[in-house]
Amino acid sequence: MTLKSILPILDWGSRYDRYALTRDIVAAVVVTVMLIPQSLAYALLAGLPPEIGLYASILPLVAYAVFGTSSALAVGPVAVVSLMSAAAIGSIVAQGSADYVSASVMLALMSGVILLAMGLFRLGFIANFLSHPVISGFITASAIIIATSQLGGLLGIEAAGHTMPQLLMSLANNIATVNWHTAAVGGASLALLVWMRFGLKNLLLRFGLSASAAAIATRVGPILVIVLAMAWSVALGLGSQGVALVAHVPQGLPVPSLPSLDLDILRQLFVPALIISVVGFVESVSVAQTLAAKRRERIVPNQELIALGASNIASAIGGGYSVTGGFARSVVNFDAGAATPAAGAFTAVGIALATLFLAPFLAVLPKATLAATILVAVMTLVDFSSLKRTWVYSRADFAAVVVSLAGTLLLGVEIGIVLGVATSTLVFLYRSSVPHAAIVGQVPGTEHYRNIKRHQVETVPGIVSIRVDESLYFANARYLEDLIVNQVMSSPGITDVVLMCSAVNAIDMSALESLEAIAQRLHDMGVCLHVSEVKGPVMDKLQRTSLPRHLDGIHLSQHQAMCTIMAGRQSG
Amino acid sequence: MTLKSILPILDWGSRYDRYALTRDIVAAVVVTVMLIPQSLAYALLAGLPPEIGLYASILPLVAYAVFGTSSALAVGPVAVVSLMSAAAIGSIVAQGSADYVSASVMLALMSGVILLAMGLFRLGFIANFLSHPVISGFITASAIIIATSQLGGLLGIEAAGHTMPQLLMSLANNIATVNWHTAAVGGASLALLVWMRFGLKNLLLRFGLSASAAAIATRVGPILVIVLAMAWSVALGLGSQGVALVAHVPQGLPVPSLPSLDLDILRQLFVPALIISVVGFVESVSVAQTLAAKRRERIVPNQELIALGASNIASAIGGGYSVTGGFARSVVNFDAGAATPAAGAFTAVGIALATLFLAPFLAVLPKATLAATILVAVMTLVDFSSLKRTWVYSRADFAAVVVSLAGTLLLGVEIGIVLGVATSTLVFLYRSSVPHAAIVGQVPGTEHYRNIKRHQVETVPGIVSIRVDESLYFANARYLEDLIVNQVMSSPGITDVVLMCSAVNAIDMSALESLEAIAQRLHDMGVCLHVSEVKGPVMDKLQRTSLPRHLDGIHLSQHQAMCTIMAGRQSG
Incomplete structure (x- = not known):
């Protein structure tokens, strides 16, 4: 300052003519x-x-x-x-x-x-x-x-x-x-x-x-x-x-x-x-x-x-x-x-x-x-x-x-x-508390993963990939828990869940703890939780927590997540 | 329902043994x-x-x-x-x-x-x-x-x-x-x-x-x-x-x-x-x-x-x-x-x-x-x-x-x-009111555009590309106005601004009007405003507004935006 x-006035005053x-x-x-x-x-x-x-x-x-x-x-x-x-x-x-x-x-x-x-x-x-x-x-x-x-x-x-x-x-x-x-x-x-x-x-x-x-x-x-x-x-x-x-x-x-x-x-x-x-x-x-x-x-x-x-x-x-x-x-x-x-x-x-x-x-x-x-x-x-x-x-x-x-x-x-x-304010919080989310699948012949409702894509049985288009924070943390656990409950035979985080600009403490709870609950059901495409600044913060230890995989790209999971299946 | x-009780009661x-x-x-x-x-x-x-x-x-x-x-x-x-x-x-x-x-x-x-x-x-x-x-x-x-x-x-x-x-x-x-x-x-x-x-x-x-x-x-x-x-x-x-x-x-x-x-x-x-x-x-x-x-x-x-x-x-x-x-x-x-x-x-x-x-x-x-x-x-x-x-x-x-x-x-x-709630709103934003440049030899502070990238004189990592809404609408206009004011000779929207999950009415005001102010300064990588659902909503008429270009990808602007320069 x-x-x-x-x-x-000292600025423009000095140039006054x-x-x-x-x-x-x-x-x-x-x-x-x-x-x-x-x-x-x-x-x-x-x-x-x-x-x-x-x-x-x-x-x-x-x-x-x-x-x-x-x-x-x-x-x-x-x-x-x-x-x-x-x-x-x-x-x-x-x-x-x-x-x-x-x-x-x-x-x-x-x-x-x-x-x-x-x-x-x-x-x-x-x-x-x-x-x-x-x-x-x-x-x-x-x-x-x-x-x-x-x-x-x-x-x-x-x-x-x-x-x-x-x-x-x-x-x-x-x-x-x-x-x-x-x-x-x-x-x-x-x-x-x-x-x-x-x-x-x-x-x-x-x-x-x-x-x-x-x-x-x-x-x-x-x-x-x-x-x-x-x-x-x-x-x-x-x-x-x-x-x-x-x-x-x-x-x-x-x-x-x-x-x-x-x-x-x-x-x-x-x-x-x-x-x-x-x-x-x-x-x-x-x-x-x-x-x-x-x-x-x-x-x-x-x-x-x-x-x-x-x-x-x-x-x-x-x-x-x-x-x-x-x-x-x-x-x-x-x-x-x-x-x-x-x-x-x-x-x-x-x-x-x-x-x-x-x-x-x-x-x-x-x-x-x-x-x-x-x-x-x-x-x-x-x-x-x-x-x-x-x-x-x-x-x-x-x-x-x-x-x-x-x-x-x-x-x-x-x-x-x-x-x-x-x-x-309430309307904004309400809207971000029920964020847009999509099940994604692979666009054939590419490494792109898109909404299965909007595109012709391929999915792998037993693996469900969910993309949430919102930062994860307290107002949608419980929604996230329901979303993922219900997805697993409603389709028997799921072994792996991949949470695609390409649209997640931030994760607060509530969402972090919800992710840990989700990982724990999925483990109790015998299901693995992976995350993919976590942004740099978000990953920097997650590294300081115990979340990585609760996760079964952190993958740079969604495609890499799918390849790793399927490779693990073949070797397993 | x-x-x-x-x-x-009707559900589990019927199976009670x-x-x-x-x-x-x-x-x-x-x-x-x-x-x-x-x-x-x-x-x-x-x-x-x-x-x-x-x-x-x-x-x-x-x-x-x-x-x-x-x-x-x-x-x-x-x-x-x-x-x-x-x-x-x-x-x-x-x-x-x-x-x-x-x-x-x-x-x-x-x-x-x-x-x-x-x-x-x-x-x-x-x-x-x-x-x-x-x-x-x-x-x-x-x-x-x-x-x-x-x-x-x-x-x-x-x-x-x-x-x-x-x-x-x-x-x-x-x-x-x-x-x-x-x-x-x-x-x-x-x-x-x-x-x-x-x-x-x-x-x-x-x-x-x-x-x-x-x-x-x-x-x-x-x-x-x-x-x-x-x-x-x-x-x-x-x-x-x-x-x-x-x-x-x-x-x-x-x-x-x-x-x-x-x-x-x-x-x-x-x-x-x-x-x-x-x-x-x-x-x-x-x-x-x-x-x-x-x-x-x-x-x-x-x-x-x-x-x-x-x-x-x-x-x-x-x-x-x-x-x-x-x-x-x-x-x-x-x-x-x-x-x-x-x-x-x-x-x-x-x-x-x-x-x-x-x-x-x-x-x-x-x-x-x-x-x-x-x-x-x-x-x-x-x-x-x-x-x-x-x-x-x-x-x-x-x-x-x-x-x-x-x-x-x-x-x-x-x-x-x-x-x-x-x-x-206030802390959340405050944080999203000053979102993370980066000036981006091209990773040489690729079509990827990354933060110039984190990566070795190339930029084109006269064109500034700004990526905002947050949904645009009332709490950060004014921040966005200051961010873009100040960027232009502080680097003379800018002719084009590209707003890269890959992390923008939503744009509310306040942000929409701010974008129109930004476009108007840039025009008054003789600068063009472009947007790139607008998500599908966000674009669907923008199509119903007059914003597209205020913009000098809406580009599917950031790379396409750069190519189009440079092609326009050569022909112009």
């Missing part, structure tokens, strides 16, 4: 304009005052610029993590209270410490347990929950809860209290945002803009919607019509400070913080890797853990909440030409300036416009196509998608993801 | 004599009145005779399950109360229903999660806890608790209250039992007895110790000296009845009942399989689940507690010549007669003698050799032994076994 590997500076500043301006409405909106989604979203878009970006390995990743508040933060905090503190804000800040701090620890202790493999089907089901379900919750904000009615049944019940109960002014400004914002996302791009392309310029323009468009909504709000005096406005936003920046530690809340937030950390990391690193490959750059996952950890700790110190790398804004950052992580630091300066100078104007912004911003942002996260693809490919993976999707929708984000991980 | 497969009858009766007499002291002692270990142990040795044996597939397995109360029962019940009901007895009976009923359900729904694979190292650590720790708890009974002092810290604390606090009469009769019983176990056998062998006759004699010896202890107790009036006696044992047999169901206790006992069921099944079926192989008989694990389920339900109906197949008594049953499961039914008759006629005499038996019986019985369960063997073979399996051993000793049986299972 060199200083340069912990502080990538005017050319990179120009590119980074241009990208920073674009990302800043895109990030302002998103920061405000996601903070509302997290149940927080909107300015907390801006705070979460300042120091974390500087921290990532110092520690991150991706030149394009843009960190800050994102939709799914905001929802998870709201679900975690909402279950222990009442929303709207000062405790709610400080618990959110504490959650970011814990998440930061967890990520940092995972990076320093090389625990990034924990993220491997989040399989793609689980993430896919979880993200789709989260997006549906977010969209449903924002319907309330769009119509000016309350939508309480963090699961679909709660949200739908709440919407149904309050549907009569729709504020039509809110619905009008919300609906108009939504329509304009949708048009910007889908219609504007084509228009700009027709006007001769390049594809990437058009993509950038559609991404910064939402700031225009914010400005129009503010104008509408002032012109019609929406505040006196019962429309929820952002209202008072404190001026100036918060003084950096450490959140006060409450041990009880700390304990309750540990599991949520762990889950948020892992989900945030998985999403962020996959964006970073996709973009890095386009420039033949290298992402170091363990360093990314450190960088995201530092970003979250910085967020907590600066009065923000949980952050991670965002997909859309990173793509915009990349397309706008960001050359180094410095682009993020410049974005931080932009957001800080915006916080200082925009605050007075934001008071008149209808919250419904922010709800529309969230709705449009999460629409693209809903992906049912993976359900179909997974169904076609594998019922086991399909089960994992469905459990995480349904679990998240019905029982909430934390339970949903835990159930998904449990399902994918 | 035929009636004969559900009721194996006088020869089998004689052998079964002889075995039954031997096992009865061995089982009486054990039944009494294990009931005490489970925190129950001693007669409950006798009740648990009647109906369960009849049930097993009807449903079981092993001709030698002897079911009844066993040490480890008794300890687990005590730990489960002790945490929710006060020991010594009537509720304690009824909760123990209920636990047996629940365990029976769980085992029956596992058998009927073919859920026996659940038992696969108990790896050998976990069982080994757990059994050793349980035996140490049992032995420590019986030290109290041996000395006439209280030893409360179900973990080592609790037991040692309790013994230390009460050491001053030792009753020297109890210690004398306990110590003498222990000495005589140990001599019978180790000295008597040699003596009998010297007197010309056969090895198996001597083994049987040493096993029925303990009944003599019981008789001697009763005589001592009467002669010296131990009851009035403060020695704890078995005291009142109700005469007659209990009327079969169903325990009253208490939903709250049912809920609290579910997890313990599940763990006890699985542990009991694993221990029992491995004894049955070992003995069956010696006679070339066949054990059907799913039917064993049904048989053990029926035995536990029968135990509950007959006023007994949790039972399973015992190792020592099954070996004795086998050695004494038991020909069919009918031997168990005859043993049940023997125990029923003993319950009717011995009850009045048992009142004077010192409990210290029963404690000595338990101590001697569990001594052989302590096996530290597996610690050493596991350490030599695999650090991962060693971790599982240590965690289940230490967890059981320090935190109790349930937590210990759960921690053990979690450790072995």
Whole structure:
């Protein structure tokens, strides 16, 4: 671990030049304009005052610029993590209270410490347990929950809860209290945002803009919607019509400070913080890797853990909440030409300036416009196509998608993801506990041995050769015992069993002891046990055990095993 | 599922003859004599009145005779399950109360229903999660806890608790209250039992007895110790000296009845009942399989689940507690010549007669003698050799032994076994998440491709061939991404990557999507991705996906892949 590997800024910083500076500043301006409405909106989604979203878009970006390995990743508040933060905090503190804000800040701090620890202790493999089907089901379900919750904000009615049944019940109960002014400004914002996302791009392309310029323009468009909504709000005096406005936003920046530690809340937030950390990391690193490959750059996952950890700790110190790398804004950052992580630091300066100078104007912004911003942002996260693809490919993976999707929708984000991980793990263990196995015979005229059910092969009476296509370990050790002993029991006259290990990548202690038990049981029946084609690393380990003494033969190849057994018969 | 497969008694019963009858009766007499002291002692270990142990040795044996597939397995109360029962019940009901007895009976009923359900729904694979190292650590720790708890009974002092810290604390606090009469009769019983176990056998062998006759004699010896202890107790009036006696044992047999169901206790006992069921099944079926192989008989694990389920339900109906197949008594049953499961039914008759006629005499038996019986019985369960063997073979399996051993000793049986299972599963997943992988090259003059680190091989500049020795699934999907992309990043000038899949037994959805991402990232870098030697069943599944369209080549053999790439270069 060199200083340069912990502080990538020392590497790219030493080569920084005017050319990179120009590119980074241009990208920073674009990302800043895109990030302002998103920061405000996601903070509302997290149940927080909107300015907390801006705070979460300042120091974390500087921290990532110092520690991150991706030149394009843009960190800050994102939709799914905001929802998870709201679900975690909402279950222990009442929303709207000062405790709610400080618990959110504490959650970011814990998440930061967890990520940092995972990076320093090389625990990034924990993220491997989040399989793609689980993430896919979880993200789709989260997006549906977010969209449903924002319907309330769009119509000016309350939508309480963090699961679909709660949200739908709440919407149904309050549907009569729709504020039509809110619905009008919300609906108009939504329509304009949708048009910007889908219609504007084509228009700009027709006007001769390049594809990437058009993509950038559609991404910064939402700031225009914010400005129009503010104008509408002032012109019609929406505040006196019962429309929820952002209202008072404190001026100036918060003084950096450490959140006060409450041990009880700390304990309750540990599991949520762990889950948020892992989900945030998985999403962020996959964006970073996709973009890095386009420039033949290298992402170091363990360093990314450190960088995201530092970003979250910085967020907590600066009065923000949980952050991670965002997909859309990173793509915009990349397309706008960001050359180094410095682009993020410049974005931080932009957001800080915006916080200082925009605050007075934001008071008149209808919250419904922010709800529309969230709705449009999460629409693209809903992906049912993976359900179909997974169904076609594998019922086991399909089960994992469905459990995480349904679990998240019905029982909430934390339970949903835990159930998904449990399902994918159990399904994997179950499948490897009943491995594919084949009786093999010789392909005539060759030294090849193949499945007797798939090929025309020859077998020798009294000798049965079994190939197991799986590593041997505790989950299939007993299956192996049953398989071999039953094979011998069901065909009288067997004198030799050959276990062909060409597909066995590992043998654990349970399987080793099962093999000894199998050898012993076969001996009790007067049958010999041989193994063939054991791989080098596996054989190295077996040599240290007493198994070779229990076996009647260890043969380099299956053909050699057959020849040796038949030679022994003739001489015997 | 035929009636004969559900009721194996229909099979062997139809061939039952006088020869089998004689052998079964002889075995039954031997096992009865061995089982009486054990039944009494294990009931005490489970925190129950001693007669409950006798009740648990009647109906369960009849049930097993009807449903079981092993001709030698002897079911009844066993040490480890008794300890687990005590730990489960002790945490929710006060020991010594009537509720304690009824909760123990209920636990047996629940365990029976769980085992029956596992058998009927073919859920026996659940038992696969108990790896050998976990069982080994757990059994050793349980035996140490049992032995420590019986030290109290041996000395006439209280030893409360179900973990080592609790037991040692309790013994230390009460050491001053030792009753020297109890210690004398306990110590003498222990000495005589140990001599019978180790000295008597040699003596009998010297007197010309056969090895198996001597083994049987040493096993029925303990009944003599019981008789001697009763005589001592009467002669010296131990009851009035403060020695704890078995005291009142109700005469007659209990009327079969169903325990009253208490939903709250049912809920609290579910997890313990599940763990006890699985542990009991694993221990029992491995004894049955070992003995069956010696006679070339066949054990059907799913039917064993049904048989053990029926035995536990029968135990509950007959006023007994949790039972399973015992190792020592099954070996004795086998050695004494038991020909069919009918031997168990005859043993049940023997125990029923003993319950009717011995009850009045048992009142004077010192409990210290029963404690000595338990101590001697569990001594052989302590096996530290597996610690050493596991350490030599695999650090991962060693971790599982240590965690289940230490967890059981320090935190109790349930937590210990759960921690053990979690450790072995996590360790397995961790290991397969960082699979063995090798860069391969051509063995000169052959079509074989081997690890460049182990063999003298030739490689082609610009082409890198990577062999991964593991199925590709969610836990190693990200590892694969890093492996391949880093390989390309670290050697400039690479134009083609060949992923050699000869050791890949399966590819799940996560790995499939990772392969697509890898192909995309390599394309972004101007590198082609090929695969070779994909197994038949794996290829069948991949054909249904879009992966083949992302790949630049799918080659039957690694050699063919190399030839095709080089031919393409020359033509290109």
